[in-house]
Amino acid sequence: MENELHRLDRYDRRILEILQEDAGISNQALAERVGLSPSPCLRRVRALENAGIILQRVALLDRRRLGLELTALIHIGMDRHTPERFAHFEETVATYPEVQRCYLITGQAADYMLQVVVPDMDAYQEFLLRRITRLEGVDSVHSSFVLRRVLDRTALPLDYSPG
Structure with missing residues (x-):
């Protein structure tokens, strides 16, 4: 199950x-x-x-040593909230290697939040203007840029007990 x-x-x-x-x-x-x-x-x-607990095993790479200096968090609003519109957006974004994470979110003025890594601001502008803003249904885009990683972990808590 x-x-x-x-x-x-x-x-x-x-x-x-x-x-x-x-x-x-x-x-x-x-x-x-x-x-x-x-x-x-x-x-x-x-x-x-x-059991699906271990999904896959991966190697974590150093972004900077690969020339990926800029991390952007992009909040995206969609023009219509239909399953077809969302499915098309998700399928397309999944093909972009720059996108590390894509979340369908609530509680914001946006519908999606993407985490994107690129070499620099020029590459980000190219990605934004040639890919994201051209996606059918994208109505608004707001970008934030990571200045410093304070915490960046991949390990999940195994003995979680609130309080």
Whole structure:
């Protein structure tokens, strides 16, 4: 089940904590750190993948070393709120490699918020004018630029308890 809550024991939680730190760790090293032998550890990792808890394993890259100096947050308002309009926007934006994240949001004057990375302001202007503003249904665009990353984590909290 997609929304079914998967019960995690201490081994599962430890596996997930370690994989969030280093997705490229070998099964042998993971098993040693978790305190399991390699076969049961691998079975647990595969079970977490099959349950949809581990979606994929990725390498995090340094944006600046790749020449991607500018991060923009773009709030986009749509002219009509129809499923077809939203679907077309989402499908198109998903093809743009500059877009790292796209959220359908509420509580703002915008319908979507995009996080975009580009080399510089010229590249951003090109992206904005040749792609975003030409998308059917885009009614308003407001951009903000990241001055400094205060916190930029990918790890999810595994022992969340409010309060």
